[in-house]
Amino acid sequence: MASDVEIVLQTLPRIHFALRTRGVSDPERGVEVSEHQARILGLLDEDDPAMVTELAEVMGVTASTMSLNLKRLEEGGWITRDRDPADRRVMNVRLSPAGARIREGLGELDVARVDALVRTLRPEERRVALRALVALAEAADALRARGGAASWSADSDREGA
Helix, strand or coil: CCCHHHHHHHHHHHHHHHHECCCEECCCCCCEECHHHHHHHHCCCCCCCEEHHHHHHHHCCCHHHHHHHHHHHHHCCCEEEEEECCEEEEEEEEECHHHHHHHHCCCCECHHHHHHHHHHCCHHHHHHHHHHHHHHHHHHHHHHHCCCHHHCCHHHCHHHC
16 A cells, blocks of 8 residues: 555646646747647756756656757757856756746646546545645645755654544
């Protein structure tokens, strides 16, 4: 039987995957990027550069495949690539302002998908599920207020459940 932690780790990503926005477009240019490209943009930052090999590893592709994807994103104006001054063999990848606009839309859930999901539940299932989500959100707020898991004490585990 799975532990409580395993259940959360297995279910929340499935729910998020099912409900997340699929197509993401640049709000200024109206140009849409693919879901795969959006995932790459989600790994990047405007200030802290990422290396091609790191990105390839996270995405589970080869460095050459990642380079091809990055070339397309650079041509679209969503990223910048430049050689690391300390090691010219390393290519640094950063979000451009246009890429940052795309990234802002990545975490959003698709309202229509959320509605469709909720409507699939019977009324009692819906009430239980929504109460559970509220309880998890409140626990997350409390965890964040305490400074994260490192400061969460064993005695905060209510009723030992």
